[in-house]
Amino acid sequence: MPDSLKVYKSKRDFSITSEPAEGGRPGKDALTFVIQKHWASRLHYDFRLELDGVMKSWAVPKGPSYDTHDKRMAVHVEDHPISYSDFEGTIPEKQYGAGKVIIWDKGTWEPEGDPHAGYRSGNIKFQLHGHKMHGRWVLVRMKGRGDEKQEPWLLIKEKDDYARPAEEFSVIDEMPDSVKNLPMPGGSARVPAKTRATKNGRxxxxxxxxxxxxxxxxxxxxxxxxxxxxxxxxxxxxxxxxxxxxxxxxxxxxxxxxxxxxxxxxxxxxxxxxxxxxxxxxxxxxxxxxxxxTLVDGAPPDPENWVFEVxxxxxxxxxxxxxxxxxxxxxxxxxxxxxxxxxxxxxxxxxxxxxxxxxxxxxxxxxxxxxxxxxxxxxxxxxxxxxxxxxxxxxxxxxxxxxxxxxxxxxxxxxxxxxxxxxxxxxxxxxxxxxxxxxxVVAACKIGLEGVIGKRRDxxxxxxxxxxxxxxxxGQRQEFVIGGYTDPKGSRTGVGSLLLGTYDKDGVLRYAGNVGSGFNAESLRDVTARLKALDTDKSPFPPRSVAGRKHHWVKPELIAEVSFSEWTSAGAVRHPVFQGLRSDKPAEGITREVAKSIDEVAASVAPEAAPEPAGKPARERTGKRASAVDQEPVAPAGKLPATLKVTHGERVMDAKSGVTKLELVRYYALVGELMMEHLKDRPVSLVRAPAGVGGELFFQKHADTRKMPGVENMDPALDPDHPPMLTIASVEGLLSAAQFNVVEIHTQNATARAYDKPDRMVFDLDPGEGVEWHTMQEAAQLMHAFLDELGLPNFLKTSGGKGLHVVVPIKGGKDWDTVKGFSQAIVKHLATTLPDRFAFKSGAKNRVGKVFIDYLRNGQGATTVCAWAARTRPGLGISVPLAWDELAGLKSGDQWTVANVHTRLDRGNEPWAGYAKAAKTLTAAMKQMGYKG
Incomplete structure (x- = not known):
């Protein structure tokens, strides 16, 4: 028995499994190959080449492809005996590789050059003569540290007369059955004749x-x-x-x-x-x-669609x-x-x-x-x-x-x-x-900047x-008209404080308080000289609006920039600080700058994004909020105590699908119980779209929950440096959030029970420009194979948009920084190993033609769209849990939508059965990668 078969034998109990322990005759006139289709924990194809008296073996998750552009992951596994080439049957439960095995293809192979040298160097070129597999192929070892227990290789079809574009021909789909009872083939081709490349072809x-x-x-x-x-x-x-x-x-x-x-x-x-x-x-x-x-308050919008500048x-x-x-x-x-x-x-x-x-x-x-x-x-x-x-x-x-x-x-x-x-x-x-x-915003404030500007990318x-x-x-900051000043006190010279005002809608200058801090000697001299030149006996403010008598009035021509903490109930600034004079604006245009709420900003674009239906009174088509006269009840799913009143239920939330607000609320009632399995005890962020898809979006991690039954504030002690986080406690919370125009719901990677210890890692696969869907499928399969190699169970779901999400349940109490750091190491390894496939750096310019794997979703406070949540994209795609064997047949990341979800509800969360019990610690995987945290 060759020494290399020791690993193979050590993994199996031959008193239980019908797999052969050893034996088999080498090919008489040629080296043999076999490809076995193996329904283990997940379907894959075992590709085996005869060499040195054994079958050198690779597990190919997606199976071979005749498209030369497809680089199929092939995980190098232990050598098998030559007799294994005849094995077809079922490996029993609790045995290594348990599951059904068929001989999908068999035949002979011809190495190009020295196969031993190619095997050692990680580049084996060869020709296959099988029932299904023909022509020239290559196995290439991916660049890594060299100490992997299961080396990642790639199986690639080389250009020859047999090569076919994936859009035209899929050998695993068109030839799915066993060839066990067929004789060993000769060299003739059995692949269907090639057709002329079409518009979608090669x-x-x-x-x-x-x-x-x-x-x-x-x-x-x-x-x-x-x-x-x-x-x-x-x-x-x-x-x-x-x-x-x-x-x-x-x-x-x-x-x-x-x-x-x-x-x-x-x-x-x-x-x-x-x-x-x-x-x-x-x-x-x-x-x-x-x-x-526009000045806004509340939580900043979704960063995916915005550019932020100082x-x-x-x-x-x-x-x-x-x-x-x-x-x-x-x-x-x-x-x-x-x-x-x-x-x-x-x-x-x-x-x-x-x-x-x-x-x-x-x-x-x-x-x-x-x-x-x-x-x-x-x-x-x-x-x-x-x-x-x-x-x-x-x-x-x-x-x-x-x-x-x-x-x-x-x-x-x-x-x-x-x-x-x-x-x-x-x-x-x-x-x-x-x-x-x-x-x-926090960082800008800490380093002394004025704030942040956000702009929609499109x-x-x-x-x-x-x-x-x-x-x-x-904080708050704006311009004020200077209407007067007071005398200095103590050792101060020039002026004591400035009397500030803003114009109201009637053109009256209203008193807004005094500012006496923020000056230095130089600015004080400059301001004093300018004010003296504008002295007047007449107050620019209404009579008796400024308390006290010892004031000096000036013509209201100078503008002061002032920062302050808040407005008092009397309309004056609190804790003001002088920042400087402005001369680039007219004084008569200075009014009190009131920050718009997220809702008000959205409403200002609502008429264009979501027009009111014909027949509404003109006053209701001006962009102002209509009164809640067109309420419509929705019977909530589950055991909710009462129906929900939906205002403006006829509003079109998505022009592409025609889905209305009422239909969106009903959608969340339909999938509510499925979503709660993914929402339980998790902090959430809400993406509101008052004007529908294409309008202003608002990303909220904190909100007033009093008007949203079922949406609750979490314990402030979980994140003491910020306002209380939100959680959705029931299906009622989903519906009341939808009533407040919430379309997307995102979750964090930890629960309230142990918020400082994440219980999952998320990898968001996002296509760069020019990346076709089959490349996304391959990228997900590569990620899947690598995580499997690390011993990390992983689950798949669509993003509802262009991409895919791979989710890894974890346990063991690692902190946020460790989990994020390790996820970064995983992504960096893949991007370094396959730089033509994966991008490590974010930004559109860095990922043209590549797939970007976003590991930043694993930082504290970061979020990922929840399973079954809708996306604020044309068509209202939804994020759906998948089984890995469904990936090959998936058409896009938004294959399922709010409109067609009924075609998927029969499977529900079943593809993720066993998710909770699958969680493993990261220790072994970190050790395998040499990651020390």
Whole structure:
């Protein structure tokens, strides 16, 4: 008996199983192969090649494919005796590999070159002559540490006359049966004749692959020198092309960025047809009004659909460039070119394309933070600090109107233009500020920033205040009109405090309190001088509205920027701090800035996203909230005590499917009991869509639960640094949440019983641009095989969107950081091993043609959409639990929707039977990977 069979024999009790212990004759004239279809805990195909008196063996989860683009995972397992090639039967329960086995194919194989050398090096090329398997194939060992107990290999079909596109032919589906009773085949082909490649066949696939290769070449290539003879550095060039657009890298270098110093519509770039959708050739307008952000309170929106940037503590500034002439314009159309002469000269030097650029000017303090007071002083020459200009948008660029282009594409073109231009330390691109809005606001406040700006990724540019750009501020802060001042006290000179006011809707200046802190000697002198020049005997406020007598009144022309903790019931600011004077806005336009709630912001876009049905009174079609006159009862599922009143039940929540709000509530009543198995005791986040799919979305981890029966606040002690988390305690909670326009429900990876110890890991497989569905299926299978190799049970579900989720139940009390760190190590290993398949870094530019596995879902506070929850995407796809053997037949990540869920309800949660008992500790898997935490 060969020594390599010791492992095989040690795993089996031959008094119980009918598998052969040893024996078998080597092939007389040729080496033999066999492929056995094996229904063990999960269906797979055991591929065995005769070599050195044994059958070298690999477990292929998805089975072989005749498509040369399919790289099928093949896990190297122990050698088997040659006699095993004749085994067909059922391995008994509690035996290794228990389950049914058939001989799916058999025949002979011819190695190309020395098979021993190929086996040692991890690259075995060969030809197969079987009933089903023909032509040239290769087994390639994946790169790893080399100490894996079960090495991951890939089984790949090589290009020859037998190769077939997967869309045209699947050998495992079309030839599923046993060949045990058939004689050993000769060399003739038994595969069905090839058909001509169709639109969905190999020709299209080859064209797509060629485009992908071209994009990769474009990404790696250094841009050609500009007509002026200037060349960006290699690093900068890569950055430019990699971030240019979400479509192809070509757009970055072939659009509005390759212009001459003067640029203009006549340049080569301006005529390029590869600009993103929405770009139209247009002359540069003489004047332009910028888009303004809406101040909001409540939880930030879903980061998946939003870009977040630093909220700069400065002045909004537009730049108009035409034929080399640079003008700097404020948001109110005041020309500040002369005030900003050094900046104007710097922009002219850079050689940017013609266009309207949008951004903010700031001055940094000694700690590198924007300082509004220092910016104000920089204008009067009393401060020598450099003014920096952060650009974040380009509504016009290189002869094109980009206002109808998606935000992410406009920003990409802007970034590309800046990189192609002469480098500048004073004019900079406003980069994305991470993707966790709640954490970003906290971080921004801690380091002294003003807050965070959020913008919808697909938003167009509009010249007005928009709910698609939002402000998330640290505390409260706004502009006030200065109506007077008080005398200084003690050793202070100049003024004591400023009397603040805002205009009401009738144009009356209402008193809003005093501010006396936040001044330094320099700002105090400046403010005093300006106020003395505006002294008047008449109060700008209504009579008797300002208490006290010793006030000095001034003409209401100066504007102060003031931060404060809150408004008092009397309408005055509490704990105010002076930040600086503003001169970029008219005083008569200063009103009390009231933060809109999440609902109000959503309602402002509701008329477009979810129009009221015809026949409603005009006053109800204005975008304001209609009264709850059209309530409709829903009989809740289960044992709920009463029916639920649904307001605006006829509102269309999704234009694609036509599903109404009432139908969505009924859907959650239908799947409520199934969902509760996945929701029990878990913190949840709610994604609200008051305007339906395509409207504003709001991601809430904390909420007032008084109006949502069945939605409860969790124990504040679970997460003492934040407001109480939410949990859905009953099906009633699902329905009341849906009544409040909740579409998506996300859960965290721990329960209330042990919130500091996660009980699962989640891997979110997200396709990059250009990734086809069969590649997603293969990626999930690779992830499945690798987790199996680590001994970690794993379960599959659709995401309800474009991707798939792989969930690993765990136990053993590891903390959040350990679990997240280990999940990162798993993803990094796969991305390093198969870099052409998997992306480790997030961001669309890093995953073109690849699958991104998001491990960040495993951090504390992070969430994943709950099984059976709907998604706020066209069609209202739902997240559905699957068995692994269903993956091959799955059509998409949103195959099941709110509208067709009835076709899946018969299976329910059955594919995840045994989930709770399957949990294992991570210790052995961590040890196997060499991960120490």
């Amino acid at each position: 020709a299209v696939k080859a064209k797509a692959d060629a485009a992908a290769e071209e994009a990769v070449e474009e990404i790696d290539a250094e841009p050609a020198a500009k007509s002026s003879g200037k060349r960006a550095t290699k690093t900068a060039a890569k950055t430019a092309t990699k971030t240019a657009t979400k479509t192809t890298a070509k757009t970055a270098t072939k659009t509005a960025t390759k212009t001459t110093k003067k640029g203009g519509a006549g340049s080569e770039a301006a005529r390029d047809a590869s600009l993103p959708a929405g770009a139209v050739e247009a002359k540069l307008p003489k004047e332009f009004t910028p888009e303004l952000a 909220k700069f503590d400065g002045y909004r500034m537009l730049t108009r460039i035409e034929n080399g002439e640079v003008r700097l314009i404020t948001r109110n159309n005041n020309d500040w070119t002369d005030k900003l002469a050094p900046l104007q000269k710097e922009i002219a030097r850079m050689g940017l394309p013609d266009g309207w650029y949008d951004g903010e000017i700031v001055v940094h303090d000694a700690n590198g933070r924007p300082n509004f007071g220092m910016l104000q002083l920089a204008f009067d020459g009393s401060n020598k600090a450099d003014i920096l200009y952060f650009l974040f948008d380009a509504p016009y660029l290189g002869g094109y109107d980009l206002r109808e282009v998606d935000l992410v594409d406009r920003r990409a073109l802007l970034e590309g233009a800046l990189i192609q231009a002469q480098a500048s330390s004073k004019v900079r691109f406003s980069s994305e500020f991470g993707n966790d809005p709640e954490g970003l 938003s167009k540019y509009v010249s007005r205040r928009s709910p698609e750009w939002i402000k998330l501020k640290c």
